[in-house]
Amino acid sequence: MALLFFLFLATTLSMGSPHKEPIPGHKIHLLSPRTGSGGDYVPGLSCLSWRFGVETNNIVGWITVPGQCKDYVGHYMLGDQYRKDSSIVANEALRYAQSLTLGRDGKDVWVFDIDETTLSNLPYYAGHGFGVEPYNPELFNKWVMEGKAPALPESLELYKKLMGLGTRVVFLTGRPEEQRNVTANNLRQAGYHTWEKLVLKAASYSGKKAMVYKSREREKLEKSGYRIIGNMGDQWSDLLGTNVGNRTFKLPDPMYYIS
Template identity: 50%
Template sequence: MRIYLIFLVVVSLFTSAFSDSILEYPSEIESRHKKAAEEDVNLHCTTWRFAAEMNNLAPWKTIPVECADYVKDYVMGKGYLTDLERVSEEALIFARSIEFSGDGKDIWIFDIDETLLSNLPYYIDHGFGLELFDHSEFDKWVERGVAPAIAPSLKLYQRVLDLGYKVFLLTGRKESHRLVTVENLINAGFQNWDKLILRYNYKQMQLLRL
């Protein structure tokens, strides 16, 4: 049995102004300084994003304050969608390259959050990552069951099914969110998976055993 696991896994500028009552600051020089500052921040935030995506950062809880506009522009613009499309296309190429074993046990595993379903509406309301992650608030979002599909992932999902893979969904969502997660997935266009694996509440399981 072979198992293929895919996780897709995604600037506030401060400028100084001098009072013209003291000395008029040449607008051309000011413009050059501002542009240079913007380029520095953009480079800093690009390298930070890349390191975060590669899991090469020390544990972090929020995005850098100076990268707020950068992150917003990225996820709301063409960059994020283009990255998603590229990853999905490469995953499909890989899926097509596999010669099935013939035992009906070739499995493709998808994560759910930020792989099949987008939580971007939640992060729009919470500063695009500037706020500390609040598990209770995120649970409320999950319980609404309105997370939209990530379009390139939905296309990949359908192609993987067409190729004959069994599809398992693996998520860190709680077992208590099974029903709302199933409804959300179906409403977003995801159907016919073989298994949905959620996170059990191990503390409750231990109490039941006692």
């Protein structure tokens, strides 16, 4: 019976969505059994309700995914629903962009975050507990330096259509400045072939919250004459603060929280 269940689980995770191809370059990992380590256990918790609270920014400041929600988050991220949720955000963003009349000066820009927005780190998180394990900067940076993160397909398609509309793209990421070359190469390999600016976090922002850093960088863009017509990210800290743009779009991410 145990063998039959294992084969069923392996087949189910490998099939993915009947309508969407898996994210290119990422392997489907079987979810490991819960051992009691990792995120805190919360009695009576509904993981679906927890994810709703996270995405609506009602649950804030959390460090790890609750221990009993590891399998739920893993199946969500590897399954069809994550892709459907990403699609509805990207499609709405495109409808909005298509409704605009752009200026002729090339100063209309769309701001994209990178991690879990334009590039997907699912190959890393699938092997590290889908957010149940505490964030390990050494291991994550080692993954980043491989430069193998695939594109989130829905964001890549949006990017291509925005470029076709004449919108310029700015990537604004919390990755440190020393990861510029590997990030630029990874973006190009994933299909993001050109951009107006690639903004990485300078050492002067060390210790400052992401919302403060991104607000200041968006302010710099606007002071230099750019108009932020759209802003997309997976974290609320990508979208709150000042100079957020004419409209913001939040992609799903129940794996981690950045303030």
